[in-house]
Amino acid sequence: AQSVTQLDSHVSVSEGTPVLLRCNYSSSYSPSLFWYVQHPNKGLQLLLKYTSAATLVKGINGFEAEFKKSETSFHLTKPSAHMSDAAEYFCVVSEATGGSYIPTFGRGTSLIVHP
Amino acid sequence: NAGVTQTPKFRILKIGQSMTLQCTQDMNHNYMYWYRQDPGMGLKLIYYSVGAGITDKGEVPNGYNVSRSTTEDFPLRLELAAPSQTSVYFCASSYSLRDEKLFFGSGTQLSVL
Numbered sequence: 001a002q003s004v005t006q007l008d009s010h011v012s013v014s015e016g017t018p019v020l021l022r023c024n025y026s027s028s029y030s031p032s033l034f035w036y037v038q039h040p041n042k043g044l045q046l047l048l049k050y051t052s053a054a055t056l057v058k059g060i061n062g063f064e065a066e067f068k069k070s071e072t073s074f075h076l077t078k079p080s081a082h083m084s085d086a087a088e089y090f091c092v093v094s095e096a097t098g099g100s101y102i103p104t105f106g107r108g109t110s111l112i113v114h115p
Numbered sequence: 116n117a118g119v120t121q122t123p124k125f126r127i128l129k130i131g132q133s134m135t136l137q138c139t140q141d142m143n144h145n146y147m148y149w150y151r152q153d154p155g156m157g158l159k160l161i162y163y164s165v166g167a168g169i170t171d172k173g174e175v176p177n178g179y180n181v182s183r184s185t186t187e188d189f190p191l192r193l194e195l196a197a198p199s200q201t202s203v204y205f206c207a208s209s210y211s212l213r214d215e216k217l218f219f220g221s222g223t224q225l226s227v228l
Contacts (some may be wrong), residue, residue, distance in 0.1 A: 009155065032215055043205065043219035044158075090157060094215050101215045102173075105150075107157040 002027045004093045006106035014114045019063075019078040021109045023091035026072065032101070033074045034092040035065055038108075044090065050074065061085070086113045117141050121206050121220035128196040128227045136191040136223050138206030146209040147189040148173075148217070149181065151202040158205065164189055196227045 007022040025031060035047040048059025055067045061084075065076045074091060091106040119140045128134055140147065145166050150158040160173030164183040178200055180192040189208075193200060203224050207217040 006157075034216075036217075043221045044207075044217070045219075046216050049216065101146075102160065102163065103148075103215065103217060104160075105158040107155060 002031060002093045002095050002104050004091050004104055004106040006089075006091050006109050008109050009107065010110045010112065012112040012114065013081045015083055016080050019076070019081045019085065019111065021076040021089050021091075021111065023074045023076065023106060024072055025074060025091070025093045027093055027095050029095050032094045033065075033067060034094070034103070035059065035063070035074075035076050036090045036092060038088040038090065040087070047076070047089075081111075081113050083113050083115065086111055119206055119208055119218050119220040121204075121223050123223060124221065125224045126226070128193075128225065130196060130198065130227060132196050133192070133194050134196070136193070136204055136206070136225075138189045138191065138220060139187050140189075140206075140208040140218070141187065142208065142210070142218065143186060144208035144210050144218070145186070147183065148207045148209075149179070149189070149191045150205045150207065151175065152205060152222075153202050161191065161204075193225075198227050201225060201227045 003026045005024045033050040036044040038044045048057045050057045050067045058064045063078045088108045090108050092103045094101045094103040122137045148163045149161040152158050159175045162181040164170045170181050203222050205222050206220040
């Protein structure tokens with residue numbers, strides 16, 4: 001069975017400082033892992049995904065994530081936060097279930113960016 | 116391309132009423148999903164479909180029904196609405212088994228009073 005835990009419900013940073021959003025997963029097999037972003041009153045947009053190629057994955061808007069199998073983690077980072085990064089971020093794990101890939105979402109981390 | 120289109124955007128229901136949330140996609144995607152989003156709870160899968168005529172329950176299916184008569188459409192039916200169904204509902208689709216990126220609609224905000 002698959003599951004995903006986002007370790008922080010809220011993360012607060014100042015503009016220009018690094019961002020770290022933490023995600024741990026549980027999966028029986030080699031999973032696919034994703035980060036999605038949701039800006040206020042909007043739908044969800046894919047930031048990046050890992051599907052067993054390079055362990056360091058680069059996404060849009062300067063975000064990247066590193067897959068660490070030994071730690072079962074897929075943390076999202078960005079070197080320098082921008083005000084426009086303020087949003088809800090979701091870590092997602094997807095593995096084969098009865099021939100289908102069913103995504104399971106974490107509870108989300110709200111990123112707050114202070115001027 | 117319009118992508119994934121959901122209607123309506125907002126709806127208020129009285130307890131016991133029924134309604135259908137519409138979802139259509141124009142990307143010829145096989146997989147379609149319905150999620151509900153509650154504050155601090157992430158997205159919970161209600162139902163999903165891997166192709167026309169095939170549907171299956173997700174994590175929270177009680178109180179909902181779906182059908183998939185065409186590749187494009189995946190309506191979600193609420194029967195006998197209850198306050199616990201107050202939520203934001205998202206429809207999503209994806210192309211294939213391996214390419215699991217989800218394309219989301221803009222959501223339906225539903226209140227049951």
